[in-house]
Amino acid sequence: MKILLLNSSPRHNGNTAYATEQIKKSIELNTTHSVESVNVTNLKVSGCVACDSCRTNSEICVIKDDTQDILNKIVDADAIVFLAPVYWWGVPSQLKAVIDKFYSVQSKLKAKTKKIGIVTIGASDITNRQYSLISDQFDCINEFLGWEKIFDLSFSAREINDLPKLEGATEQLSNISQYLV
Numbered sequence: 001m002k003i004l005l006l007n008s009s010p011r012h013n014g015n016t017a018y019a020t021e022q023i024k025k026s027i028e029l030n031t032t033h034s035v036e037s038v039n040v041t042n043l044k045v046s047g048c049v050a051c052d053s054c055r056t057n058s059e060i061c062v063i064k065d066d067t068q069d070i071l072n073k074i075v076d077a078d079a080i081v082f083l084a085p086v087y088w089w090g091v092p093s094q095l096k097a098v099i100d101k102f103y104s105v106q107s108k109l110k111a112k113t114k115k116i117g118i119v120t121i122g123a124s125d126i127t128n129r130q131y132s133l134i135s136d137q138f139d140c141i142n143e144f145l146g147w148e149k150i151f152d153l154s155f156s157a158r159e160i161n162d163l164p165k166l167e168g169a170t171e172q173l174s175n176i177s178q179y180l181v
Contacts (some may be wrong), residue, residue, distance in 0.1 A: 043094070
C-alpha cells in the first residue's frame with residue numbers, strides 16, 4: 001500500500017509537522033507500507049482558473065507548475081492523510097489549491113477507492129465549528145470520489161510546540177497505522 005501524507009502547514013517545525021512525523025514513524029514501524037510525506041507549502045501550485053483545458057489535454061493541467069507532480073502522487077496513492085492547521089475556518093490556501101486541481105484528474109481519482117485520513121490542528125477548542133467545517137468538506141469530496149474516510153482527528157494546539165504536550169495526542173497519532181491495514 002502506498003500512503004501519502006500531505007502536510008499543509010508553512011511552519012516546518014510546528015504542530016502539523018510534529019503530527020506528520022509521528023504518523024510517518026508509526027506507519028514505518030508498524031506496517032510494510034511505503035509512506036511519503038510532502039509539505040504542500042513547498043510546492044508551487046497555482047489556483048485553478050477554470051479554463052477546462054485539462055478536459056481536452058489528457059487530464060493534464062496546462063499551467064506549468066508543480067500541479068502534475070503532486071496530482072500523480074495523489075492518483076498513485078492508496079491512502080492519503082491530509083494534515084492541516086486551521087486557517088480562518090478552513091484549510092490553508094496551499095492545500096486548497098491542490099484540492100481544487102483534483103478537478104483535472106477527477107476520473108482517475110474516482111477510478112480507485114482510496115482511504116483518507118484527516119488531522120486538523122487549530123487554536124480553538126475542539127468543540128469549535130471550524131473543525132466540523134473542514135470535516136464536512138472532506139466528507140463531500142469523499143462522497144463525490146467514492147473514497148473512504150478512515151479517521152478524522154482534531155487537536156487544539158495554539159502555540160508551536162503545544163501538540164507534543166497535549167495529553168494523549170502523541171499516542172493517538174502514533175496509533176494511526178492501525179487504520180491503514
